[in-house]
Amino acid sequence: MNMNDEQLLRYSRQIMLPEIDAAGQLRLAEATVLIIGAGGLGSAASIYLTAGGVGHIILVDFDKVDLSNIQRQILHMTADIGRLKVESAGDHLAAINPGVKLTLIDRALDGDELARYAGAADVIVDASDNFSTRFAVNGASVKTKTPLVSGAAIRFEAQISVFNPGDETSPCYRCLYKDDAAVEETCTANGVLAPLLGIIGSIQATEAMKLIMGLGNTLQGKLLLVDVMNMEWHTAILSKDPECPVCGKNDENSKTGAGAETANV
Numbered sequence: 001m002n003m004n005d006e007q008l009l010r011y012s013r014q015i016m017l018p019e020i021d022a023a024g025q026l027r028l029a030e031a032t033v034l035i036i037g038a039g040g041l042g043s044a045a046s047i048y049l050t051a052g053g054v055g056h057i058i059l060v061d062f063d064k065v066d067l068s069n070i071q072r073q074i075l076h077m078t079a080d081i082g083r084l085k086v087e088s089a090g091d092h093l094a095a096i097n098p099g100v101k102l103t104l105i106d107r108a109l110d111g112d113e114l115a116r117y118a119g120a121a122d123v124i125v126d127a128s129d130n131f132s133t134r135f136a137v138n139g140a141s142v143k144t145k146t147p148l149v150s151g152a153a154i155r156f157e158a159q160i161s162v163f164n165p166g167d168e169t170s171p172c173y174r175c176l177y178k179d180d181a182a183v184e185e186t187c188t189a190n191g192v193l194a195p196l197l198g199i200i201g202s203i204q205a206t207e208a209m210k211l212i213m214g215l216g217n218t219l220q221g222k223l224l225l226v227d228v229m230n231m232e233w234h235t236a237i238l239s240k241d242p243e244c245p246v247c248g249k250n251d252e253n254s255k256t257g258a259g260a261e262t263a264n265v
Helices: 005-010 021-029 040-052 085-096 111-120 131-144 194-213 252-256
Strands: 032-036 056-060 101-105 123-126 148-154 157-163 222-227 232-237
Touching: 005 021, 021 194, 032 040, 032 111, 040 056, 040 085, 040 123, 040 148, 040 194, 056 085, 056 111, 085 101, 111 131, 123 131, 123 194, 131 148, 148 194, 157 194, 194 222
Parallel strands: 032 056, 032 123, 056 101, 123 148
Antiparallel strands: 148 157, 157 222, 222 232
16 A cells, blocks of 8 residues: 555654654554553553554443543543443544544453454554453464553553564463462552553553564563652563463463453453
8 A cells, every 4th residue: 555645744753763664654554453441551552553553443342431530541531421432432533543444342252252353453452451351362362373462550550561472482461470360450449540551551552563563672571560659660571481371382272272261351
């Protein structure tokens, strides 16, 4: 495909970067990103991916906008309270960039359907807020070998990593968290500083764009830890777990192609 004058002007500040150029912008235009969640992380990630020129955004969220969401979920306005989040998000994203194709899914996805959408994407952005969904999304990522950009934030702290099952050396999300190690903490129960979601969601969008365009070094094999109370950033090294129940060498799922777990995603 070729870009027209309007597109060249719209994306000119990215195209002028020699690492991106027109070729990189075209790769974005031809890419599909699956975003799980239209909350705080999904708001920032989807806005920047849409504005930056990703050609197709698939956004999944079955929740409705609540007054308590408005503090941090910048996709939604006060007038959107009571609407489905994907409807509110769709209006906002289309207004930012009408040239981007939007697929809005307002229902829970089961394992097979989640895997189908994951397989149709170039990158998955996990912007969910619970472990059952993150485990399910990770299973679909491993099954379809689709790179996954995972983020989480609570109170004043957050973490983000990239899992790339197409690379046999890459850990997956379950290498980091096992079932018995997953302690559920949510913003609803513990609170969160509003801008923190914007910081992490923006980094998720950045990592997704880098993966699509093949730029620089991603957070694969690393866990970026952010403490905004003290404004400290730390990086931990992640290793692949050979005994991982999802991507380990002895995992039957990896042999049979199974592994996309069922959850309300």
